Amino acid sequence: MKNSQTQILIYGANGYTGKLIVDEAINCGFKPILAGRKKEAIANLAEVKGLPARGFSLDSVEQIATNLKDVAVVIHCAGPFSATAHSMMLACLKSGTHYTDITGEISVFELAQSLNQQAIDAGVVLCPGVGFDVIPTDCLASQLKQKMPDATHLALGFDSASGMSPGTAKTSVEGLGVGGKVRKNGQIIQVPLAYKTREIDFGNGKKNAVTIPWGDVSTAYHSTGIPNIEVYIPISPRGAKRMARLNWIRGLLGLSFVQKLMKNKIEKTTKGPNSEQRANAETFLWGEVKNSAGKVISATFKTANGYELTYLGAVEVAKFLINNQVNGGAFTPSKLMDNQLVERLPGTSSISFVER
Structure with missing residues (x-):
């Protein structure tokens, strides 16, 4: 497992739902890295929360992977995911980082399934939809x-x-x-x-x-x-x-x-x-x-x-991935954990x- 201080990176942490997830992660004892495209907004939020910050775009898979090299789990919150998920997934496969997001977009779920074999080979979990969606x-x-x-x-x-x-x-x-x-x-x-x-x-x-x-x-x-x-x-x-x-x-x-x-x-x-x-x-x-x-x-x-369930679910799935040895592949939430997950929230x- 990667360094415990940098196990979770929340990308899009300065957004509406991202901020809720940050607070829940802190409540659960984590010290997540806050990341996003707007470097100043991320830095300001990180200073208030007393957390590390990283500002980077999603234009380059190599650049993203470099920023994820010490990260165990990404909670990706920067949508629309139809424009942002692909590069983040590819970077996670490259860096050996588990990928989660809060999308509800069909195209993103199908994208993850299309990368199933690559995820298996890399030992990386791809699990979009760890919020109210879905x-x-x-x-x-x-x-x-x-x-x-x-x-x-x-x-x-x-x-x-x-x-x-x-x-x-x-x-x-x-x-x-x-x-x-x-x-x-x-x-x-x-x-x-x-x-x-x-x-x-x-x-x-x-x-x-x-x-x-x-x-x-x-x-x-x-x-x-x-x-x-x-x-x-x-x-x-x-x-x-x-x-x-x-x-x-x-x-x-x-x-x-x-x-x-x-x-x-x-x-x-x-x-x-x-x-x-x-x-x-x-x-x-x-x-x-x-x-x-x-x-x-x-x-x-x-x-x-739905927004309450999203921050609760996103952190619960991240916690599961950190505390359990999981084989790589593309998953839905019920396949990754179990179909009683929602009833525990x-x-x-x-x-x-x-x-x-």
Whole structure:
């Protein structure tokens, strides 16, 4: 194991979620290295926290690897991860550093799986999605698969009243230009925004819901092998119609200058929920599996606010990697640890299953 004083490096430590993860790491007795692209912001934060700092960009794999040479685990928090994960993963493979991040982006999960053999050869763990994206839904998918080993269809969903951080909002903006995604017969396919609607009781009453391109379209397949997967969030019928109308201008929304305008506005106006707002915004999770005979098992449970769960989950996974000898490879959270991981995090209820 690498030097205990530099076991964890938090990249993007000056961001909204990065700061929460820094505080949790300190609370757990770690002295993480704070890192990021904005050297002055990182240095100022590190001085306040009494921690070491490193400022470096993600433009050069060699440069990143040099900065990771004494690091056991990276918690990567600088999104959008579609633009930042690849170079960080390659650098981790080069430096022998375990990689984790807090993404919910399908492309990043698929990237990690494509590097599985390289990770095995390097003895390095690649485990994106160690936050709200996707620990709760990943653990739920795995438990539902255990309840129904012959499941052919999986649907997952969540209902959260939490506001967005700047990073999450920017990722959502990118998604507008890409459209929706589901998994069908084992393959991820592109579909229109608001592709499907259905009524779902997430544990707090029935609501209209629509499909979204959430990370489980990738991860749940790698955790369960179920070939047909959809993910839902609640939205009013009127809101669903507005979302569907965006399909008409999706090409425009994907243009680089339009993306830049929307992201600049987010930078100026979006701050993320404060501690009181997070404490009062629990999240409701739902899942359902079906088999070819038409049997259905559904499940619901509650967790803490998504950002609370993210900092708790990210540090819990890092702690596991530091304290255990783990073979290299690409993992989902439930495959890396176990599918009860979410239930060990503060604020999570027990999972309730119903068969019909």
